[in-house]
Amino acid sequence: MDKPAIRMIDLFAGCGGMTAGFVREGFSPVLAVEWNLFAAATYAANFGPDHVIAGDIARVGEALIPEADVIIGGPPCQGFSNLGSRDIEDPRNKLWKEYVRFITHARPKIFIIENVDRFMKSSEFLLLQEEADHGLLKEYELTFDVLNAADYGVAQRRKRTIVIGSRIGKIPLPRQTHAKDPGLDPDLKAWRTTAHRIKGLPEKPNTTELPDSYVELLGHLVPGSFKGLDIHIRRNPTEMSLRRYDCIPPGGGRFNLPDELLSPCWRKKKTGTTDVMGRMRWDTPSVTIRTEFFKPEKGQYLHPQWDADDPSNRVNRPITHLEAALLQDFDYDFQWCGTKIEIARQIGNAVPVGLAQAIAKHIRPYLAGH
Ligand SMILES: C[S@@+](CC[C@H](N)C(=O)[O-])C[C@H]1O[C@@H](n2cnc3c(N)ncnc32)[C@H](O)[C@@H]1O
Structure with a gap:
């Protein structure tokens, strides 16, 4: 019943x-x-x-x-x-x-x-x-x-x-x-663990933008609704960022960077902020997903995949909106409306x-x- x-x-x-x-x-x-x-x-x-x-x-x-x-x-x-x-x-x-x-x-x-x-x-x-x-x-x-x-x-x-x-x-x-x-x-x-929620998703998302679609809701036309791989969005990191990401093992962070890859402010600040440029681990839960999870400089938000011996087996990017939403335990098919920044804010605030x-x-x- x-x-x-x-x-x-x-x-x-x-x-x-x-x-x-x-x-x-x-x-x-x-x-x-x-x-x-x-x-x-x-x-x-x-x-x-x-x-x-x-x-x-x-x-x-x-x-x-x-x-x-x-x-x-x-x-x-x-x-x-x-x-x-x-x-x-x-x-x-x-x-x-x-x-x-x-x-x-x-x-x-x-x-x-x-x-x-x-x-x-x-x-x-x-x-x-x-x-x-x-x-x-x-x-x-x-x-x-x-x-x-x-x-x-x-x-x-x-x-x-x-x-x-x-x-x-x-x-x-x-x-x-x-x-x-x-x-x-x-x-x-x-x-x-993170593996439980995000392993198996495409490691190389094939888009940097949300689809160009709008929906009328609550009397307004808003971007959306997007779901699943629509929000599996790649960023366009600089060459310098990619070199940095490549040095950071799971659980590591900015302290794993060689001197030539340190930014001047990190060089000065020798302690604290250990999460900065951190890489997640497959075998633990993630850190708290905040509204700026797409910026590795804001926390331990690099994708967990990293192989010490095989550089071709490293995923050098921050987690996507889809991965963040799954780590917040939303269903894969949950529908999202708004710009990339607005959706990230909704995910991080939830x-x-x-x-x-x-x-x-x-x-x-x-x-x-x-
Ligand atoms: C932490 S978030 C809520 C997250 C939500 N409980 C969830 O699980 O997704 C707080 C929300 O309060 C909304 N808010 C703040 N002031 C408000 C107000 N005066 N009237 C209505 N909503 C407001 C914000 O826009 C924000 O989305």
């Missing part, structure tokens, strides 16, 4: 990484709010345009907020300085005020917030706790911690704060299912689909009896 649909709202939805994980577990999105048109179009291409509001959350009137069982998504943090205040009326806390407005109106049984790992040290987090202690969210009990996506079957190390707010009894965070070293624990599997799925699977039984 089919499980009953669970109605959910995704706020600050981006391209829908978090929704994708919840949909895998049978949740039904009834509203998504995202003000970046390209991200909203990607969301609409995958989950349908009818429930998407492509606009500022602050302008969504209460009449448009449906009842829902679950609200997912967290307001982006404005900063981590001590200047933030715990007063929800403070204009700097505008996005939190909006989030709380949606909760008080939709009255979800559970809400899930995802945010950067430093979130637990932010003034926004204190504000949330205060609202849950004796403010507008006082019906809700909170559990929170920093989770690593790799511990939930994603082939990527990505640490994120996850908060579960519940008014149907306190809900613990999901137990990890994977570990770097599972030992003899029968409940744990070994971390998934919650890994597998992490969202693990949370969805975990909370589902708690909702069953309510």
